[in-house]
């Protein structure tokens with residue numbers, strides 16, 4: 155690891171001990187949220203202080219997502235709206251980080267179309283940021299840095315005082331044909347197990363109640379010395395403390411018998427599995443380059459259900475992959491009805507330039523894709539309702555997370571199954587485990603009373 159003192163000292167020589175205030179806005183997945191926490195940690199280490207609103211910031215970092223076009227459009231909208239802030243405060247520094255920046259020509263496109271942007275940081279933001287900022291403040295002109303520096307020592311500024319995301323690996327080697335991630339995040343890199351364990355011991359010691367292990371493919375984790383994902387889970391499970399462990403996402407091709415055994419053996423691992431299937435048609439799965447068939451996926455589900463017939467399993471589904479026929483879509487519907495997921499995250503296929511699928515013909519009209527999506531959501535709504543109804547009359551251990559945005563006087567939390575639970579309660583309970591007896595079920599959540 156690089157000695158960061160010299161860059162920090164140099165930074166302070168240029169900008170002083172108090173360089174100003176920061177505001178970081180993150181889009182996209184939990185890995186990106188975790189990157190956002192690191193960016194904040196790095197800015198704090200350089201002497202910046204946080205502010206709640208972008209209007210009050212001296213530096214704004216937008217941490218972007220590129221997985222679908224809709225995410226990108228939202229980011230462009232936000233970058234556009236920053237123009238006004240820059241006019242009001244010409245000393246404001248605006249930086250763009252995250253997955254969008256790593257696409258070819260994006261830095262140039264940003265420079266041309268959005269002159270309010272000062273720095274394009276790339277996907278290695280937390281590590282590169284100090285060097286890039288220093289460069290920018292010396293020259294005061296548009297700076298691009300997509301290079302990889304060594305890890306810059308950081309302490310993330312955590313979004314929550316009781317739930318923590320811990321990345322265990324970065325990047326992806328799978329090249330699913332629709333996905334931009336391998337292009338913008340690079341190849342798989344696993345963090346050393348000892349680093350991960352050190353971080354988790356520290357979080358547990360500070361009273362964190364939930365640890366979420368993150369990676370594009372957590373079950374491809376390879377920490378060297380024979381430490382794969384199952385061994386890592388065993389080690390994490392052995393850390394002292396009253397906390398639970400979740401992980402996402404997993405890839406069906408690496409979901410081994412050993413992993414299933416480990417999940418059921420380790421008492422700290424929550425009884426919920428998120429296992430993206432993407433499609434129920436083996437032909438579509440082949441065109442997606444997923445390396446498994448619908449039958450392979452169902453065999454994993456059957457094995458999980460032999461351990462626990464009611465286990466909560468959620469998934470990701472892409473509707474309208476290029477050339478998806480009615481029959482192929484119906485295969486997805488059949489799989490959804492058969493597996494009875496607790497929840498699905500479904501997306502209409504979005505063309506990402508540079509990927510293999512972007513070259514495929516796609517004659518299916520948008521309207522047809524929307525109708526398919528509607529059909530899928532309707533069916534899953536009924537299945538989720540049925541899944542939730544099974545909890546009526548039962549007691550659940552719930553981590554109280556926040557004040558309900560929908561119902562006054564209520565808190566919401568999550569059960570081990572990752573089900574959203576609403577209950578009346580005082581906000582003092584936030585961050586604690588409580589026992590809730592379930593009285594009602596909706597398709598998006600359950601409701602109950604604290605015992």
Ligand code: 5AD
Nearest residue numbers: 332333430470471472501502503504
């Ligand atoms: N279009 C639509 N959905 C996508 N995903 C990834 N790439 C695309 C795309 N181009 C979805 C997948 C993945 C989830 C994180 O996002 O379902 O599992």
Ligand code: SF4
Nearest residue numbers: 326328329330333335
């Ligand atoms: Fe994208 Fe597939 Fe890698 Fe997931 S496994 S990040 S969907 S390429």
